[in-house]
Amino acid sequence: xxxxxxxxxxxxxxxxxxxxxxxxxxxxxxxxxxxxxxxxxxxxxxxxxxxxxxxxxxxxxxxxxxxxxxxxxxxxxxxxxxxxxxxxxxxxxxxxxxxxxxxxxxxxxxxxxxxxxxxxxxxxxxxxxxxxxxxxxxxxxxxxxxxxxxxxxxxxxxxxxxxxxxxxxxxxxxxxxxxxxxxxxxxxxxxxxxxxxxxxxxxxxxxxxxxxxxxxxxxxxxxxxxxxxxxxxxxxxxxxxxxxxxxxxxxxxxxxxxxxxxxxxxxxxxxxxxxxxxx
Amino acid sequence: xxxxxxxxxxxxxxxxxxxxxxxxxxxxxxxxxxxxxxxxxxxxxxxxxxxxxxxxxxxxxxxxx
Numbered sequence: 001x002x003x004x005x006x007x008x009x010x011x012x013x014x015x016x017x018x019x020x021x022x023x024x025x026x027x028x029x030x031x032x033x034x035x036x037x038x039x040x041x042x043x044x045x046x047x048x049x050x051x052x053x054x055x056x057x058x059x060x061x062x063x064x065x066x067x068x069x070x071x072x073x074x075x076x077x078x079x080x081x082x083x084x085x086x087x088x089x090x091x092x093x094x095x096x097x098x099x100x101x102x103x104x105x106x107x108x109x110x111x112x113x114x115x116x117x118x119x120x121x122x123x124x125x126x127x128x129x130x131x132x133x134x135x136x137x138x139x140x141x142x143x144x145x146x147x148x149x150x151x152x153x154x155x156x157x158x159x160x161x162x163x164x165x166x167x168x169x170x171x172x173x174x175x176x177x178x179x180x181x182x183x184x185x186x187x188x189x190x191x192x193x194x195x196x197x198x199x200x201x202x203x204x205x206x207x208x209x210x211x212x213x214x215x216x217x218x219x220x221x222x223x224x225x226x227x228x229x230x231x232x233x234x235x236x237x238x239x240x241x242x243x244x245x246x247x248x249x250x251x252x253x254x255x256x257x258x259x260x261x262x263x264x265x266x267x268x269x270x271x272x273x274x275x276x277x278x279x
Numbered sequence: 280x281x282x283x284x285x286x287x288x289x290x291x292x293x294x295x296x297x298x299x300x301x302x303x304x305x306x307x308x309x310x311x312x313x314x315x316x317x318x319x320x321x322x323x324x325x326x327x328x329x330x331x332x333x334x335x336x337x338x339x340x341x342x343x344x
Contacts, residue, residue, distance in 0.1 A: 038291070039286065039287050041284075041286075042284055045285055071284055078285050078287070082293060136308060139308045143311065146312055146315040150315040150318035150327045150330075151318070151325055161311075197301045197305060198302060199297065200297030249304070252299075255299055255300070256300065262297025
């Protein structure tokens with residue numbers, strides 16, 4: 001391992017790396033179609049980025065790009081920072097990679113979180129949500145094992161968790177699709193980005209009114225859908241834990257309006273600009 | 280985000296319309312799961328008889344076999 005510990009735990013030598021669709025290098029400019037960004041690429045970085053555009057294993061890329069370790073580190077960190085580094089590896093390699101990340105974490109290294117982009121379609125949103133849900137599924141399975149050991153693995157415990165995961169999958173898909181729909185209805189390019197547990201829609205800037213509309217209606221759609229799931233659950237299974245598991249998803253969608261997070265940030269920005277204009 | 284190899288477009292907005300729904304949900308699952316860990320620690324493997332939660336006073340009562 002190196003290239004600064006394979007860019008802080010993101011990559012292994014055998015990983016196939018490439019740029020996401022929609023990110024292109026043209027002469028000196030790296031254009032990101034999702035939000036219209038135009039990054040200036042210095043002479044030393046052009047060939048490595050062109051190679052990354054084609055896609056190859058990390059070891060071949062390091063050999064062919066002729067960069068110093070720190071230059072390679074900088075490029076990988078930048079490309080992952082804007083969420084356009086596509087990493088492909090087999091399941092077995094993935095398991096080994098998890099082990100390496102755990103080792104680095106134990107050594108106190110602050111790991112980079114890999115980002116993955118998906119197309120701006122319903123299928124893209126569904127795939128993105130399913131990817132983001134993976135840690136929840138693992139946590140639920142572990143929780144079932146622990147509940148068995150604690151004599152708590154009852155029907156309502158299982159049903160509660162299944163309702164929670166099902167409701168999350170459906171309502172988060174709707175939440176993100178509304179963001180996507182509003183962006184696309186305004187002719188903006190967009191892509192769905194998953195970074196760890198966070199899922200978001202990256203799009204070209206919209207008019208302030210549509211930015212606010214998107215930030216309000218996304219969580220609202222998720223909230224209403226979760227309320228419908230809760231009502232259906234109440235009709236089918238009146239167990240307190242199952243209904244609570246369905247109902248709590250409404251609260252989770254409201255958290256998106258807090259000023260620290262994506263939708264809340266957009267709202268905060270709008271109110272701040274409005275306040276500055278009026279004063 | 281700027282460095283010597285690539286100079287970032289500072290006018291570009293990379294703040295995605297992000298939902299934190301899944302992150303909060305994971306915290307919820309872990310919180311529920313932690314009560315099962317507590318039951319195993321207090322009563323042993325398969326030793327718990329019942330667990331009752333009092334949400335008002337935020338107290339959990341574990342009854343062991």
